[in-house]
Structure formats: C-alpha cells, structure tokens
Amino acid sequence: MTQLVWLRRDLRLADNPALYHAAKAGPFIAVYVLDDESPKHHAYGGASRWWLHHSLTSLAKSLEAKGSRLILRRGEAVAELTKLAAETGATTIHANCHYEPWWLNAKRKLAKSLDLRLHHGNYLMVPGSITTGTGGQYKIYTPFSRAVRAEFPPRDELPAPESLAAPASWPASDALASWNLLPSKPDWAGGMRDFWQVGEDAAHARLEAWEADVDGYDDKRNLPSVDKVSRLSPHLHFGEISPIQIWHRFKDRQSEGWRTYEGELIWRDYSQNAILQFPAYATQNYRADFDRFPWRDPANDPAAARDFKAWKEGRTGYPIVDAGMRQLWQTGWMHNRVRMITASFLIKHLLIDWREGEKWFWDTLCDADYASNATNWQWTAGTGVDSNMFSRIMAPLSQSEKFDAARYIRTYVPELKGIDEPYVHDPEEFGRRPAGYPRKIVPHKAARERALAALKTIKQG
Ligand SMILES: Cc1cc2nc3c(=O)[nH]c(=O)nc-3n(C[C@H](O)[C@H](O)[C@H](O)COP(=O)(O)OP(=O)(O)OC[C@H]3O[C@@H](n4cnc5c(N)ncnc54)[C@H](O)[C@@H]3O)c2cc1C
Numbered sequence: 046m047t048q049l050v051w052l053r054r055d056l057r058l059a060d061n062p063a064l065y066h067a068a069k070a071g072p073f074i075a076v077y078v079l080d081d082e083s084p085k086h087h088a089y090g091g092a093s094r095w096w097l098h099h100s101l102t103s104l105a106k107s108l109e110a111k112g113s114r115l116i117l118r119r120g121e122a123v124a125e126l127t128k129l130a131a132e133t134g135a136t137t138i139h140a141n142c143h144y145e146p147w148w149l150n151a152k153r154k155l156a157k158s159l160d161l162r163l164h165h166g167n168y169l170m171v172p173g174s175i176t177t178g179t180g181g182q183y184k185i186y187t188p189f190s191r192a193v194r195a196e197f198p199p200r201d202e203l204p205a206p207e208s209l210a211a212p213a214s215w216p217a218s219d220a221l222a223s224w225n226l227l228p229s230k231p232d233w234a235g236g237m238r239d240f241w242q243v244g245e246d247a248a249h250a251r252l253e254a255w256e257a258d259v260d261g262y263d264d265k266r267n268l269p270s271v272d273k274v275s276r277l278s279p280h281l282h283f284g285e286i287s288p289i290q291i292w293h294r295f296k297d298r299q300s301e302g303w304r305t306y307e308g309e310l311i312w313r314d315y316s317q318n319a320i321l322q323f324p325a326y327a328t329q330n331y332r333a334d335f336d337r338f339p340w341r342d343p344a345n346d347p348a349a350a351r352d353f354k355a356w357k358e359g360r361t362g363y364p365i366v367d368a369g370m371r372q373l374w375q376t377g378w379m380h381n382r383v384r385m386i387t388a389s390f391l392i393k394h395l396l397i398d399w400r401e402g403e404k405w406f407w408d409t410l411c412d413a414d415y416a417s418n419a420t421n422w423q424w425t426a427g428t429g430v431d432s433n434m435f436s437r438i439m440a441p442l443s444q445s446e447k448f449d450a451a452r453y454i455r456t457y458v459p460e461l462k463g464i465d466e467p468y469v470h471d472p473e474e475f476g477r478r479p480a481g482y483p484r485k486i487v488p489h490k491a492a493r494e495r496a497l498a499a500l501k502t503i504k505q506g
Pocket of ligand 1: 276278279281313316384385406418421422
C-alpha cells in the first residue's frame with residue numbers, strides 16, 4: 046500500500062526522518078501543500094514565496110533523479126491531504142513535526158482520519174522535551190541552553206534514502222508556475238537572485254564555503270561589514286539542511302567560535318519552545334503591562350505613518366538603519382546585529398509597535414520564521430518572556446562605529462559611497478550629508494527621552 050509523505054519546512058532528502066522512514070517501509074508519494082488559509086496572517090510573505098518556488102523546484106529535481114516525484118496541491122492542508130489519501134488509497138502519512146500553532150491544529154485534525162506518523166526532524170532536541178528539575182518548561186534562554194547541552198549529543202544524522210519506490214500510479218499535481226510564487230510586475234527579486242543559491246545542494250555548498258569561518262565566529266559575527274556569519278538561516282528555515290547535520294559536522298571543534306555558533310542553533314530551538322508555550326507569541330505581548338503602551342499608530346497618525354514608511358524604505362537619516370533596511374529589501378536578509386539595531390529603532394526611536402515590524406520582516410525576510418521572528422522582536426521590545434529591557438535603548442550611531450559598519454553602509458546606501466570614516470556613521474552631525482540623503486527623521490536624544498517617558502506611563506498605571 047502506498048503512503049504519503051507530507052513535506053513542509055523540510056525540503057531535503059538527507060536527514061529527513063519522515064522521508065527516510067517512509068522510504069524504508071515501501072512506495073510513497075511526497076506532497077507539498079501550499080496552504081495560505083491555515084496560517085491566516087502568517088501565510089508566507091513575498092520573499093519567502095520567492096524562496097519556496099526555488100526550493101520546491103530543486104527538491105522536485107532531486108526526487109525525480111531517484112525515480113520519484115513531488116506532488117503539489119494548493120488549499121487547506123488537512124482537506125487536501127485527506128483528498129489525496131482517498132485518491133491514492135493511502136492510509137498512512139509520514140510528516141516531520143512543526144510547531145507553528147496552525148500546524149499543531151492540522152496535526153490534531155489529520156490524526157482523526159489517517160494513520161499519522163510524526164518524526165522529529167528540524168531541531169537539535171525535540172521541542173518541549175527539555176524540562177526543568179520539576180518537569181516544567183524553561184522560559185529563559187540561558188538555563189534552557191545549559192539543559193540542552195547537558196542532554197547532548199542530539200540524535201544521529203540519517204542518510205538520504207538510497208532508492209525511492211514509486212507508487213503504481215501517480216496522482217495529479219499542480220504546475221508550480223501556476224502558483225505564481227515569483228514576483229513579475231514588478232520583478233523585485235533581482236537582488237535576491239544575485240545573493241542566494243537555493244536548495245539542498247546549495248545549502249551544503251554554503252556550509253562548506255563557511256566551514257573555515259566557524260572557529261572565528263565569536264569574534265566576527267557582530268561585524269556587518271565582514272561576511273563571516275553562516276547565512277544558513279533560509280536554508281534552515283525551509284529545512285534544506287538540518288541543524289543536526291551542522292552539529293555533527295562541527296561537534297569535535299573545541300573553539301569558542303563553534304561554541305558560540307552552537308549557542309545560536311540553540312536559540313533557534315529555544316524559539317520553538319517559546320511558541321509551544323505561547324502560541325500567540327507573534328501577535329501578543331508576553332508582558333501584559335505593554336498592552337497599555339502608548340504606541341504611535343501608523344494607521345491613525347500621519348506623522349507615525351510617514352516615519353514607518355521612512356523606516357521601511359531605509360530613509361531615516363541614520364545610515365546603519367538605512368543600510369540594514371535596504372539590505373533587507375534587496376536581498377531578503379539582514380545581518381543579525383543590524384536586525385537588532387533596526388528593530389530597536391522602530392520600537393524605541395519611532396515608538397511604533399513591534400508587531401508592525403514583525404509583519405514587515407515577515408513579508409520581506411526569506412528566512413521569516415514564526416518562532417524566531419516573534420522571539421527576537423519581543424526580545425528587542427522588552428515585551429517578551431526572556432527580553433532585553435525596554436529602557437536599554439540602542440544608540441544607532443555609536444553601534445555603527447563600535448561594530449565597524451562603514452563598508453556595510455557604503456554598500457547599501459549609495460548616496461554615502463564617497464563619505465569617509467568617521468563621517469559616514471553620522472554625516473548630518475559632521476556637516477557631510479549629501480543632498481540626496483535624508484536628514485534624521487527624529488533626533489536621538491529627543492527620541493530616547495520620549496521612549497523613556499512613554500515607558501513611565503505604563504509603569505505608573
Ligand atoms: C528583530 C529580529 C528578527 C529576526 N527574525 C528572524 C527570522 O524570522 N528568522 C530567523 O531565522 N532568524 C531571525 N532572527 C535571528 C537572526 O537575526 C538570524 O537567524 C540570523 O541573522 C540569520 O543569519 P545567519 O544564518 O548568518 O546566522 P548565524 O549567525 O550564522 O547563525 C546560525 C543560525 O542560528 C540561528 N540563529 C542565529 N541567531 C538566532 C536568533 N537570535 N534567534 C533564533 N535563531 C537564531 C539561525 O537559524 C541561523 O541561521 C531575527 C533577529 C532579530 C533581531
């Protein structure tokens with residue numbers, strides 16, 4: 046009897062437990078369902094859709110090379126899978142676990158009509174399995190990471206299945222092109238095409254190219270001008286590579302660089318644990334006192350709308366913020382240090398609700414991830430369970446100097462190409478602002494005072 050393998054953010058052949066176990070059991074049909082209904086406001090945004098198109102193309106080719114296929118269906122996932130099962134006579138469906146709230150719902154519904162075999166595929170440790178001495182869930186990263194490390198090693202890596210048995214007949218599949226995942230009018234993806242190679246082979250090529258940098262990761266990871274982070278995030282998000290594969294590749298390294306990098310992979314696990322405990326983490330403040338915070342609302346306040354637009358377009362007059370926002374628009378990715386600076390700027394300098402930023406990143410990042418995006422926005426805002434304090438307000442101009450961002454700024458803000466250091470970090474202050482580059486939309490000191498005054502209103506309430 047043929048089985049189904051439901052693929053989501055696990056678009057790879059190697060170390061794919063669902064695929065591995067199905068292939069061992071017999072013929073199977075691998076299916077991807079484009080479900081824009083179940084995630085509601087978290088249906089994939091533009092940059093993710095671009096990535097998804099290329100990732101599915103690559104996976105389909107790899108399956109075809111082994112005599113199999115990728116079946117594409119569009120609609121509410123549970124309904125489509127139930128239909129496909131009826132068409133093909135399959136009663137068993139294999140899937141890797143995903144923890145977004147809409148996938149947890151789908152799992153419950155699907156298990157009512159099919160023999161659903163769930164596998165642990167995309168995280169170092171099974172989300173929810175790392176518990177405190179009293180059996181509770183960790184809320185704070187540092188003790189969580191200590192407990193994760195105490196449980197290491199993670200599971201073994203699985204090989205790609207050697208052969209993939211085809212079913213007696215293939216069901217119909219949508220044509221990928223009919224999903225219109227790629228932008229056309231206008232085609233804004235040129236920068237992304239230049240910046241990325243997509244797919245399982247590309248993920249491994251990227252890991253290989255970056256391998257020489259892992260030992261220096263702790264020194265260099267905060268420097269946006271230096272290309273020394275792994276840039277594996279979209280590959281990890283779409284599951285073209287698993288953290289287990291990365292971990293086994295580096296596990297024998299003794300360097301601080303690897304230990305720090307391992308800590309980032311644990312942050313990724315931590316984010317999944319956060320959404321398991323707080324499924325609405327992307328839409329609700331964890332700290333309820335922030336529900337009273339006097340945010341400036343772009344929907345009702347023209348000045349806030351103008352500031353929000355300037356932030357999105359990278360025209361705030363703060364070079365490091367503008368470079369980050371333009372890198373995001375061009376490439377679908379932003380360096381982590383700059384994500385923190387731009388997020389902090391939106392929330393604290395512009396007093397705009399972190400959820401507006403979360404939505405913009407969701408649409409524009411090709412690594413947009415429900416758990417990691419929410420966890421990091423709430424961390425920056427000071428509204429989360431494990432958070433930076435709201436009152437710690439990053440000064441973008443000194444961050445820019447401290448982390449040596451001059452080359453990064455010149456790359457992404459062409460108006461500032463000819464400006465030397467230190468002026469490039471703050472051309473307006475030094476009287477070097479070129480005519481085409483905007484003045485600061487808000488002065489740093491006044492913005493800081495406004496943010497602290499706003500914070501006081503909820504602390505007194
Ligand atoms: C406001 C904000 C929003 C963010 N949104 C996302 C998002 O939607 N998706 C996403 O994958 N990351 C997000 N991050 C975390 C981080 O910025 C990216 O994971 C990282 O920049 C990706 O680049 P890299 O692969 O070179 O990372 P590296 O520095 O090479 O790290 C390796 C991997 O570890 C994981 N990782 C690293 N830092 C974090 C972190 N802080 N939280 C969770 N996982 C981490 C990622 O999977 C990353 O690929 C966000 C950070 C901020 C401040």
